[in-house]
Every structure is written in C-alpha cells, then in structure tokens.
Amino acid sequence: MAKGDLIPHDNHVLRHVGKSKVEQDGRVNGAAFMLRSCEEGLSVQWRQAAGDGSVADQLQAILRVLSARRKVRKTDYLVELPVGQTRARVLESARQLTLEVELRFEHHPIEQDEFGPEDPFHSEIRGIPELEEGVAMALGDIIAECVSSQYSVNAI
Amino acid sequence: MQGALALLESESSRVFTQTRYDEFRRKELIFRVPRQPEEPLRDYVTDTGLAEPPSWLQSNSSPVDEVLARAAQQTASALRLTKKLLERIVELKRLGAEEELPWSKSSEDDFWDFVSLWPGLSEPGLILLDNGNLRAVWRNNSGEQVALEFKGDRKVLYVIFSRRRDENEVARRVGEASFEQIVELIELESLGELLRGEG
Numbered sequence: 001m002a003k004g005d006l007i008p009h010d011n012h013v014l015r016h017v018g019k020s021k022v023e024q025d026g027r028v029n030g031a032a033f034m035l036r037s038c039e040e041g042l043s044v045q046w047r048q049a050a051g052d053g054s055v056a057d058q059l060q061a062i063l064r065v066l067s068a069r070r071k072v073r074k075t076d077y078l079v080e081l082p083v084g085q086t087r088a089r090v091l092e093s094a095r096q097l098t099l100e101v102e103l104r105f106e107h108h109p110i111e112q113d114e115f116g117p118e119d120p121f122h123s124e125i126r127g128i129p130e131l132e133e134g135v136a137m138a139l140g141d142i143i144a145e146c147v148s149s150q151y152s153v154n155a156i
Numbered sequence: 157m158q159g160a161l162a163l164l165e166s167e168s169s170r171v172f173t174q175t176r177y178d179e180f181r182r183k184e185l186i187f188r189v190p191r192q193p194e195e196p197l198r199d200y201v202t203d204t205g206l207a208e209p210p211s212w213l214q215s216n217s218s219p220v221d222e223v224l225a226r227a228a229q230q231t232a233s234a235l236r237l238t239k240k241l242l243e244r245i246v247e248l249k250r251l252g253a254e255e256e257l258p259w260s261k262s263s264e265d266d267f268w269d270f271v272s273l274w275p276g277l278s279e280p281g282l283i284l285l286d287n288g289n290l291r292a293v294w295r296n297n298s299g300e301q302v303a304l305e306f307k308g309d310r311k312v313l314y315v316i317f318s319r320r321r322d323e324n325e326v327a328r329r330v331g332e333a334s335f336e337q338i339v340e341l342i343e344l345e346s347l348g349e350l351l352r353g354e355g
Binding site for chain 1: 326
C-alpha cells in the first residue's frame with residue numbers, strides 16, 4: 001500500500017498510551033486521544049500490517065519497532081480501535097457536539113531516520129479538526145468509547 | 157435510663173409510680189460504675205404508670221442513635237474515599253515522573269476542594285493530563301458521564317454526557333466553569349446521583 005492509503009474498515013489500529021491516561025479500573029481515558037499541537041493526525045500502528053500471524057505475533061512485531069523508535073515503558077498499553085466502527089461512532093456522536101468529524105485511518109509508514117529504524121506499521125488517524133480544548137477532550141472521550149481491546153506492554 | 161430503673165428496682169417496692177419517682181428524684185443519686193460486667197438484672201419495673209410507653213422506648217435505637225450512626229457511616233466512607241484518592245494521587249505523581257509530565261499543585265488543590273464539596277461522593281476515575289492537570293470522571297452504565305479537568309483558580313473544563321428522561325440520545329455538553337457554576341450545572345442535569353454513585 002502507498003503512503004496515505006486508507007486502512008480497510010475491518011482492520012484495527014493500536015495507540016501507544018502511558019499508564020497515566022488509564023483510570024483505576026483499567027479504562028482508557030479520552031485524554032489518550034487528544035491531538036498534540038503540531039500533530040496532523042493521531043499516531044497509531046496498523047495491526048494487520050504486521051502480517052497474517054496471531055494477534056500475539058502482530059503485537060510483538062509492532063512493539064519491537066515501536067520500542068526501537070521511542071521510549072516504551074512496561075507499564076504502558078497498546079490500545080486497539082476497530083477502524084470501521086470507530087469512524088461510524090465518531091461521525092454520529094460528534095454531531096451532538098455540532099461537529100462533522102469524518103475520521104480517516106491512513107497508512108503512513110516511516111522510513112529509517114535519526115530516530116530509529118523504519119516503521120512499516122505506522123499510521124495516523126486524520127480528519128480531527130482543530131478544536132477548542134474542551135471540544136477536543138469530548139471528541140477524545142467519544143473515541144475512547146470505541147476501544148475494543150487493550151494490551152499491557154508487560155504482557156506482550 | 158436503665159441505671160435509673162435499676163436504682164428504682166432496688167427500693168422496697170417494685171412498682172414504679174409517679175409518687176415514687178418524685179420521691180426518688182429528691183434523693184441524692186449515686187451511680188455506681190461497675191469495674192467488670194455485671195449479671196443482668198432479674199427484676200424489672202412492671203408498671204410505668206403510663207397507658208403506653210413512648211414509641212422511642214419501644215424501638216431498638218433512638219432517633220439520636222440513628223443520626224449518630226449515619227454520621228459515623230458517612231465519616232467512615234469519606235475517610236475510605238480520601239485514602240483511595242490519596243493512593244491514586246501518589247500513583248499518578250509516580251507515573252507522571254516516569255512519563256516526564258509536569259504536575260500542577262493548583263490543579264491538585266482544586267481537586268481536593270471539589271471532593272470536599274460533595275458529601276457521599278463516589279470514587280472517580282482519575283488521570284494525569286499532559287499539561288500536569290488532574291482529570292476526574294464519574295460514569296454510569298447508561299453512558300452518562302461527568303468529566304472535569306481541574307485547571308486551577310477553582311475553574312474546571314467539563315465534558316458532560318447526559319441522558320434526558322424520555323430521550324434515547326445522549327446530550328453532550330462542553331465548557332469551562334467555576335466551581336459554583338459546575339455544581340449548579342450538575343444539579344440542573346440531575347447528575348448529582350451519578351457523582352454519588354447512585355445514578
């Protein structure tokens with residue numbers, strides 16, 4: 001697939017989340033899905049791009065690449081979003097905030113650079129508009145409601 | 157009351173009448189404090205001189221007992237919550253240090269002030285934001301939530317999802333408010349029970 005291609009609806013992406021964004025009962029808070037300034041999209045990893053093996057194999061491959069490029073702590077999580085369901089849910093729920101949010105899950109592999117080796121799984125959730133802090137937080141909460149699985153780095 | 161009855165029953169008559177009670181009150185009373193548990197009394201007053209004993213005497217506990225018990229229960233539950241939240245704050249400080257995030261003392265102070273505003277508050281989900289502020293979330297199974305970011309200066313950034321009666325859709329509200337305004341809004345949206353873990 002070429003850079004910027006859309007990820008199929010029945011696939012999944014994983015977001016690397018620090019434990020400070022995970023509530024006491026293990027639920028991921030919407031703050032984990034806030035776009036940082038100067039970010040064009042939410043950085044995620046495309047799970048199915050890591051081969052046709054088991055989920056455990058896919059997770060290990062992704063974690064290996066991720067750890068080579070950034071600091072990953074044992075207490076961190078990889079949080080999974082189903083592409084199609086998240087798009088539909090966010091489109092519907094954001095309308096209640098009088099927002100039209102059409103998320104696009106795009107594949108944006110990274111080539112080897114000064115930060116580390118290539119990352120063929122890297123993708124981005126685009127289509128998040130520039131929003132006031134409160135509205136961005138509400139949108140994060142809506143995305144967080146779509147989390148289908150989460151994996152502790154320690155257990156991968 | 158039992159002490160007085162015990163003294164009365166040690167008089168020659170076992171009948172407690174108004175006359176005997178007045179006579180008894182005139183005497184100097186000396187209450188003996190037992191050093192060890194005593195045998196239960198075997199003799200009882202059989203006539204109070206009243207047609208029916210007062211209702212509070214019939215119940216196992218008086219209204220005062222009930223109020224005191226409720227107050228003690230609330231205090232114990234507030235202490236339990238404070239302990240849990242303190243542990244969580246300590247954990248978030250440690251995680252924040254590991255993740256190289258700042259820590260806002262004014263946000264923490266506001267969080268504790270807010271907690272003290274709500275008697276019977278349930279434990280919120282509590283996380284640390286990248287800007288060092290605390291964010292607390294109360295949810296229920298109906299998809300409702302009250303999420304508050306404590307920004308310092310007694311201001312919060314709120315994200316409220318509420319479900320009106322007779323409506324299937326969830327209304328979503330976002331904004332910044334003072335403590336007084338957010339308390340009013342929470343009551344207006346009938347979400348006080350959610351914060352107390354009852355909704």
